Amino acid sequence: MSQATPVKNEVPLGIAETHAPSQGGQTARRGPRMPQGASNAVKAVVGIVGVLALWELVVRLLQLPDYLMVGPISAVEAFFSRPSYFVENAFITVQEALAGFGLxxxxxxxxxxxxxxxxxxxxxxxxxxxxxxxxxxxxxxPLFIVWFGFGFESKAFVAMAIAFFPLVINTFDGLSSVPNELKELARINKASRWMQMTKIEFIYALPSIFTGAKISISLAVGGAVVGEFIAGSSGLGYVILLANSQVDLPSMFAAFMVLATISLTLFFVINMVATKLLPWRNNVK
Known part of the structure; x- marks a missing residue:
């Protein structure tokens, strides 16, 4: 009579790794991990704070005069000395940029x-x-100002002209990169032309389109400021020009920091929308 083979108590690999005994006979437990998005946000904040600290350090070490360069502390102080002034003008620039970006x-x-x-x-x-x-x-x-006047529309169209081209190129490239295998599969399954466009081609091109949108949103903010430089009586572009004429570098750099904050915020909003709409891309670190 053959001997019965003893059955081994096999433990799944993931459980074995999680509950593997550590030295001393105690079970090793892993602490909770920070979500990937939160970890990236912390790293971004640390990077920005590091750059600002380095900027302030250089200004202090070189003892640069205020009419040449100021540090971020002076810019922040200028912002909080009259926050409503910067916020009101920033709101105008954001409206112009979003209108241009949308169009x-x-x-x-x-x-x-x-x-x-x-x-x-x-x-x-x-x-x-x-x-x-x-x-x-x-x-x-200046051409847009001749066509649309000195108001909101001319600045929005300048922002639109700058935001337009990255979307054109990225949309075209995204649609051109659809694999021929997917197109052949759609033809074999007798999918209509509309279904091929909406279910395959545009879905496949979405990552490229969102990449173009991330580029365009910052360019749209810059375009709105360019319009305000040419013919503006409000907005952050006007604030920068006025501060330049008065050699008020703290106010000028405060406007720069507000512009950077706006662009960074809008960029992350689009990135968040892309993360929600493109879950298959979330594994890209």
């Missing part, structure tokens, strides 16, 4: 899709768009 995103995605789906338009217009993109947007700002 630029809509037109950019539509134009990028048209270039991809209409070959004749791609051959004739794509080189033209590239040529127009090489023109400095500061040179276009």
């Amino acid at each position: 630029g995103t809509l037109l950019g995605v539509v134009c990028g899709a048209a270039l991809y789906y209409i070959p004749a338009m791609r051959h004739f217009l794509y080189p033209t768009l590239i040529a127009i993109d090489t023109i400095p947007k500061v040179a276009l700002a």
Whole structure:
């Protein structure tokens, strides 16, 4: 009679690692991990604080005069000396930037899709768009002011002109990168052209489109400021020009820091939306 083979008590690998006894016979327990998003946010804050501290240190060590350079502490003090002044002008700039970004995103995605789906338009217009993109947007700002006046619309259209091109190029590149295998699979399953566009091509192009949106949102803020430089009586661009004329560097750098905060906040908002809409990309560290 053959001997019965003893059955080994096998433990799944994940459980074995978690509850493996440590030296001394005690069970090792891992503490709770910080979520990846929170960890990245902490690292970003630490990096920003480090840069600001280095900036302040350099200004203090070199003992630079106030008319040449000021540190972040002086800029923060200038902001809190009249916070409503900076907040009100920042709100105007944000409105102009968001209006330009929204219009630029809509037109950019539509134009990028048209270039991809209409070959004749791609051959004739794509080189033209590239040529127009090489023109400095500061040179276009006076033209928009002639067309739309000195009000809100001209600044929004300057922001739109700057935010438009990254969306066009990224939308076109995203649609062009769809693998041929997916297109063939759609044809085999007799998917309609509309279903191919909405269920495969645009879904596959979304990461590239959101990459263009992250670039465009910061450019839109800069575009609004450019419009305010040319013809503005309000907004952070006007604040910077006024501070420059008065050699008020603390106020100027306070406006720079507010602009950087706005751009960074809007960037992270778009990144958060992309994380929610593109869960399959969340594993990218």
